[in-house]
Amino acid sequence: MRIVRLLLMFSAAVAAACALRAERMQTVCRGDTVIEIDAGEDQEMVDWAKNTLLPVVTNWYPRIARMLRSPGYVAPKRVSIRFIEGDGVAWTVGDAITLNTRWARGELNREAPGAIVHELAHVVQAYGRNGRKGPPGWVTEGVADWVRWMNYEKQPVRDAIYAAAKGHRYDESYRPTAAFLDFCERRYSRVGGTSGNASSGFVVRLNAAAREGTYSDDFWTQNCDGRTLAEVAGQWQASYCAALTPSNLCACDAQSPDRRLPAAPDARLREVERGVVSP
Numbered sequence: 331m332r333i334v335r336l337l338l339m340f341s342a343a344v345a346a347a348c349a350l351r352a353e354r355m356q357t358v359c360r361g362d363t364v365i366e367i368d369a370g371e372d373q374e375m376v377d378w379a380k381n382t383l384l385p386v387v388t389n390w391y392p393r394i395a396r397m398l399r400s401p402g403y404v405a406p407k408r409v410s411i412r413f414i415e416g417d418g419v420a421w422t423v424g425d426a427i428t429l430n431t432r433w434a435r436g437e438l439n440r441e442a443p444g445a446i447v448h449e450l451a452h453v454v455q456a457y458g459r460n461g462r463k464g465p466p467g468w469v470t471e472g473v474a475d476w477v478r479w480m481n482y483e484k485q486p487v488r489d490a491i492y493a494a495a496k497g498h499r500y501d502e503s504y505r506p507t508a509a510f511l512d513f514c515e516r517r518y519s520r521v522g523g524t525s526g527n528a529s530s531g532f533v534v535r536l537n538a539a540a541r542e543g544t545y546s547d548d549f550w551t552q553n554c555d556g557r558t559l560a561e562v563a564g565q566w567q568a569s570y571c572a573a574l575t576p577s578n579l580c581a582c583d584a585q586s587p588d589r590r591l592p593a594a595p596d597a598r599l600r601e602v603e604r605g606v607v608s609p
C-alpha cells in the first residue's frame with residue numbers, strides 16, 4: 331500500500347515536471363526540420379522565446395540553409411537552443427546552441443535575436459565536419475556575421491556596419507570581416523549572385539570551399555579575377571564611397587578619403603558602431 335502511494339506520488343511529480351517542461355519548451359516542426367527551444371523557468375524568457383525568438387528561428391534557419399548551401403550538403407534537421415545562466419553571449423556545438431540569459435535579458439529586443447541568427451549560421455556552416463580542414467577563424471566568424479548583419483539586420487544597420495569597418499582589417503572577424511565579405515559579394519558574385527541567393531554568389535562559393543575543406547589563399551585569386559587576398563582587401567578599403575548607400579556619407583568620403591566616415595545620426599546606429607560585443 332505504501333509502495334503504491336509512493337508510486338502515485340512519483341507519477342504526480344513526473345506529470346508536474348512534464349507540464350513545466352512543456353511550458354518552458356517550444357518545439358516547432360517546419361517541413362522536416364525540428365526546432366527546439368528550452369527557455370528555462372524564467373517566465374519572461376519563456377514568453378520571449380515563444381513570441382520573439384521562435385518566429386525568428388523558424389523564418390531564418392531555412393533561409394540561412396539556402397544562403398550557405400553547397401552541393402550534396404544537407405543542413406542539420408534538428409536545432410536545439412538552450413538558455414542557461416552563464417558567461418559570454420552565445421555559443422554553438424554541432425546543432426546545439428546555448429544562450430546566456432544573464433547577457434540576453436537586457437538585450438531581448440536589441441542584440442539577442444541577431445546573436446541567435448549568428449549561431450544558426452554556425453549550425454549550418456558545419457566547417458571541419460568529418461575531419462575536413464576548417465578555414466581560418468576569421469572566415470568562420472565573418473561568414474556568420476555576414477549572415478547576421480548584412481542579411482538579417484535592416485539596411486541602415488548594414489550601412490552603419492559598413493561605414494564603421496573603414497580602416498579596419500579584413501581579417502578582424504565579426505563585423506569588419508562581414509563588411510569585407512559584403513564588398514566581395516557585391517563585386518565578385520557572378521550574374522544573379524547578389525545577396526547569396528544564387529549559386530553564383532561569392533559567399534556561397536566561399537562557404538562551400540570552407541565546408542569542403544578546400545579553402546586556401548588560392549580561393550581569392552580563383553574567385554576574384556586573379557587578385558590576391560591582399561589586393562581584394564585593398565580594393566575594399568578603397569571602395570567605400572561607391573558602395574555606401576546614404577549619399578551624404580558618400581559625399582563626405584569623397585572629399586576626405588583618409589578620414590573615418592561620420593557616425594550615422596540615428597542613436598541605434600551609433601550604438602552599433604560603438605561595438606556591442608558580437609558572439
Ligand SMILES: [Zn+2]
Pocket residue numbers: 448452471474609
Ligand atoms: Zn561565432
